[in-house]
Amino acid sequence: MSDDDFDFYHPVDEDPVRKPDPTLGKNLNRQSEPEPDLLAQFLNPPPVPQVKPPRRQRVVLADPRVAANTLRARVELEEQTSWGELLIKDLVKEQLRTGLLLGLLVVVLLGALPAVFFFLPDFARLTIVGLPLPWVILGVLPFPLLFGVGLWYNRLAERHERAFVDMIEN
Amino acid sequence: MQLNPWALTGIVLVAVVTFYLGHRSSRFAVSTSDFLVARRTVRSRRNAAAISGEYLSAASFLGVAGVVLRDGADALWYPIGFTAGYLALMLFVAAPLRRSGAYTLPDFVEARLGSRTLRKFSTTFVISIGILYMVPQLQGAGLTLATILPVPAWGGAVLVTALVAINVIAGGMRAITVVQAFQYWLKLFAIAVPTFILCMVFFAGGGPDGARPLGSAAPPVFVADTTVDVTTDVTIQVKWKVEFSAYGKVDGGPAEGPGFWGPDTQHQVSQGTKLKFTKGTPVPVISGARTANADWLRPNSSGVDNLLGTYSLMFALFLGTMGLPHVLVRFYTNPDGKAARRTTVHVLLLLGLFYLFPTLLGALSRMYVPQLLITGKTDAAILQLPTAMLPGLGGQILGAVTAAGAFAAFLSSSSGLLVSVAGVVSTDVFRRGRVRDFRLATALVAFLPMILAVALRSEDISFSVGMSFALAASTFSPLLVLGIWWRKLSWHGAMAGMVVGGGLVLAALVITLVSGYTGGWAPWFTSQPALITVPVAFVTTYLVSKATRYGVPGDLNGVMLRLHAPDPLGFMRDRAVARFGQQAEEKTRLSKGKHRK
Numbered sequence: 001m002s003d004d005d006f007d008f009y010h011p012v013d014e015d016p017v018r019k020p021d022p023t024l025g026k027n028l029n030r031q032s033e034p035e036p037d038l039l040a041q042f043l044n045p046p047p048v049p050q051v052k053p054p055r056r057q058r059v060v061l062a063d064p065r066v067a068a069n070t071l072r073a074r075v076e077l078e079e080q081t082s083w084g085e086l087l088i089k090d091l092v093k094e095q096l097r098t099g100l101l102l103g104l105l106v107v108v109l110l111g112a113l114p115a116v117f118f119f120l121p122d123f124a125r126l127t128i129v130g131l132p133l134p135w136v137i138l139g140v141l142p143f144p145l146l147f148g149v150g151l152w153y154n155r156l157a158e159r160h161e162r163a164f165v166d167m168i169e170n
Numbered sequence: 171m172q173l174n175p176w177a178l179t180g181i182v183l184v185a186v187v188t189f190y191l192g193h194r195s196s197r198f199a200v201s202t203s204d205f206l207v208a209r210r211t212v213r214s215r216r217n218a219a220a221i222s223g224e225y226l227s228a229a230s231f232l233g234v235a236g237v238v239l240r241d242g243a244d245a246l247w248y249p250i251g252f253t254a255g256y257l258a259l260m261l262f263v264a265a266p267l268r269r270s271g272a273y274t275l276p277d278f279v280e281a282r283l284g285s286r287t288l289r290k291f292s293t294t295f296v297i298s299i300g301i302l303y304m305v306p307q308l309q310g311a312g313l314t315l316a317t318i319l320p321v322p323a324w325g326g327a328v329l330v331t332a333l334v335a336i337n338v339i340a341g342g343m344r345a346i347t348v349v350q351a352f353q354y355w356l357k358l359f360a361i362a363v364p365t366f367i368l369c370m371v372f373f374a375g376g377g378p379d380g381a382r383p384l385g386s387a388a389p390p391v392f393v394a395d396t397t398v399d400v401t402t403d404v405t406i407q408v409k410w411k412v413e414f415s416a417y418g419k420v421d422g423g424p425a426e427g428p429g430f431w432g433p434d435t436q437h438q439v440s441q442g443t444k445l446k447f448t449k450g451t452p453v454p455v456i457s458g459a460r461t462a463n464a465d466w467l468r469p470n471s472s473g474v475d476n477l478l479g480t481y482s483l484m485f486a487l488f489l490g491t492m493g494l495p496h497v498l499v500r501f502y503t504n505p506d507g508k509a510a511r512r513t514t515v516h517v518l519l520l521l522g523l524f525y526l527f528p529t530l531l532g533a534l535s536r537m538y539v540p541q542l543l544i545t546g547k548t549d550a551a552i553l554q555l556p557t558a559m560l561p562g563l564g565g566q567i568l569g570a571v572t573a574a575g576a577f578a579a580f581l582s583s584s585s586g587l588l589v590s591v592a593g594v595v596s597t598d599v600f601r602r603g604r605v606r607d608f609r610l611a612t613a614l615v616a617f618l619p620m621i622l623a624v625a626l627r628s629e630d631i632s633f634s635v636g637m638s639f640a641l642a643a644s645t646f647s648p649l650l651v652l653g654i655w656w657r658k659l660s661w662h663g664a665m666a667g668m669v670v671g672g673g674l675v676l677a678a679l680v681i682t683l684v685s686g687y688t689g690g691w692a693p694w695f696t697s698q699p700a701l702i703t704v705p706v707a708f709v710t711t712y713l714v715s716k717a718t719r720y721g722v723p724g725d726l727n728g729v730m731l732r733l734h735a736p737d738p739l740g741f742m743r744d745r746a747v748a749r750f751g752q753q754a755e756e757k758t759r760l761s762k763g764k765h766r767k
Contacts, residue, residue: 085727088727088730088731088734088735091734091735092655092730092734095734096655099261099262102261103257103258103261103262106254106257107488110250110254110484111481111484113469114247114469114470114477114480114481114484115477117243117468117469117470118470118474118477121468124468124469124470125468132243132467132468134243134246134468134469135243135246135467135529135533138243138246138247138250138469139246139249139526139529140526142250142253142254143249143250143253143521143522143523143525143526144522146250146253146254146256146257146518146522147515147518147519147522149257150256150257150260150514150515150518151515153260153261154260154511154512154514154515157265157511158508158511161508161736161737162736164736165736165738165739168739
């Protein structure tokens with residue numbers, strides 16, 4: 001499963017000055033061709049150069065029907081051109097920021113509680129609907145909170161990813 | 171304990187259904203891929219039920235009520251922590267981990283950092299965490315069975331081990347997925363129904379006669395004449411004068427008849443002693459627990475050590491979930507990163523739904539079965555509460571329901587752990603992907619925790635499970651969090667973090683064990699080390715990575731791409747299938763047409 005050696009366009013002419021630049025180019029270790037023997041070339045003209053068919057490449061994709069745009073974008077990303085690298089760093093940063101902010105929200109809300117109960121014992125003695133307030137705050141309320149934050153993060157993360165894919169596919 | 175035939179029936183039923191479901195699915199488990207991964211034909215919602223079912227171990231089912239009985243409001247952090255851990259998993263780890271294609275944690279380590287040394291090294295920690303988590307499950311099983319039947323405590327441990335090992339050997343992951351999903355709903359039923367019924371009984375009857383209100387400054391009292399069988403040596407603290415009759419050995423000397431304990435004293439009661447208390451006597455508690463109901467009701471009422479211990483526990487639970495072996499393996503059954511995230515949302519809902527109930531039962535048991543506070547076997551609270559509240563047939567049937575639920579809890583979490591740890595052992599230690607290796611690994615891995623469960627004294631389930639969370643949080647969470655989000659993590663840093671974090675937690679564990687046997691002199695941070703060990707592990711990982719920049723993998727950009735690029739772009743790779751599954755799948759495809767689901 002090596003994506004490293006796909007090679008859509010085998011360069012046909014050996015012109016050292018101007019190499020054709022395939023849109024899906026790749027750094028290959030190209031060995032320089034030996035100097036052509038002029039006499040031999042005159043006597044035996046080289047045959048018409050055959051275009052090598054593109055080498056088969058096994059691409060592992062989640063969706064077998066991949067849009068051409070996506071394939072191109074994917075390859076560009078993998079080429080690690082600076083544009084691709086920046087993009088993915090941006091996405092990573094955005095997802096991390098979302099995760100950290102929501103995590104911080106939960107940590108602050110829940111983490112403040114032990115300190116509050118410790119430093120304000122009168123607060124811990126309140127009752128609500130006959131039940132002691134700390135038991136309601138600790139035993140019932142955190143679960144909707146955690147579920148809600150989870151749902152929210154899921155929405156945000158999926159939105160970021162959709163935006164990224166849309167941007168790539170243009 | 172009197173024989174409760176309904177409970178026995180319930181347990182047998184659970185065992186039989188588990189086995190049947192496992193067997194039915196195992197007929198389709200043919201390739202290694204099936205064994206290790208359940209071939210990824212599992213739908214998101216069923217997967218969520220399976221994850222929750224597996225995650226709700228004995229600690230959640232029995233342990234939470236037990237620790238609420240003993241510690242009151244401070245114990246409420248356990249359910250919060252277990253659920254918040256899943257949220258942390260989702261925020262920081264879920265989708266990238268699935269996209270990495272890693273099947274086990276050592277697999278992820280190699281995928282991210284490219285180091286085989288580190289991979290082998292992390293295997294040892296995975297096995298430690300797995301064993302540390304499994305031992306309390308087996309001890310809990312022993313306790314449950316000993317409550318129902320007159321069998322010794324190790325009987326349940328051996329039985330559950332055997333049952334689980336057979337199930338896993340027969341069908342692997344494929345077999346237990348269906349089983350886990352069924353067991354979540356069973357456990358929810360087994361805890362919700364008794365809770366509803368007992369709460370109705372409580373509100374209708376206004377509590378047992380003569381019970382102390384939960385908020386009073388006095389200790390709980392016995393609501394009926396009670397006989398307590400002391401099955402292990404205990405140290406009891408007495409704050410109010412207690413009159414009793416004892417038959418056995420108390421404070422080193424023989425006791426045959428009535429006596430009393432003065433206020434503010436401590437006494438040793440030896441194994442095999444029977445203590446009889448009359449109705450209305452204040453309950454002496456095992457030393458270290460809360461004596462008065464008022465202290466029990468208020469959270470964080472006993473000092474700074476207790477406050478720090480709470481924060482430490484939260485740290486351990488919040489960051490430890492992502493490092494548990496059976497959690498990650500279950501993740502792999504999702505098709506892609508987005509599904510992994512969605513599944514986690516469902517899991518949060520299912521867990522939150524469950525944890526409302528054990529708390530209520532724990533509070534009720536403070537009133538109805540306070541005698542458990544003497545022996546310290548508070549984990550049996552849910553099992554004994556129904557018969558204490560509803561004498562007669564109703565109580566017996568409800569007791570059977572809770573016992574069946576508890577049994578389901580042991581079976582499911584032990585199965586999940588066994589599959590994941592055996593998977594790690596067979597892929598990393600035996601290093602060939604044959605089904606036979608997996609089965610051998612299962613047998614080996616099942617044996618050691620069984621021995622430990624029988625040999626070691628049983629602690630509170632929640633405590634032992636908390637320790638395994640602390641170990642997971644100190645070893646794998648720095649690796650996962652920094653590895654997924656920080657490019658500059660080097661394998662030296664990861665290894666240093668694991669060594670330091672894991673070493674500190676294991677040292678704390680040893681100290682706690684020793685101090686438990688020799689008088690309890692250890693400070694708070696040895697039983698709840700996470701507040702110290704987790705930041706130390708993170709800082710170590712960070713600093714060593716900064717110092718060893720050459721340890722960063724070569725294809726770092728490709729790796730980060732694979733972890734973070736959204737699924738439609740198709741960078742995800744399946745490592746396990748690539749390694750083992752493809753040959754196995756080819757073989758099964760070419761073999762004589764066995765019907766595959």
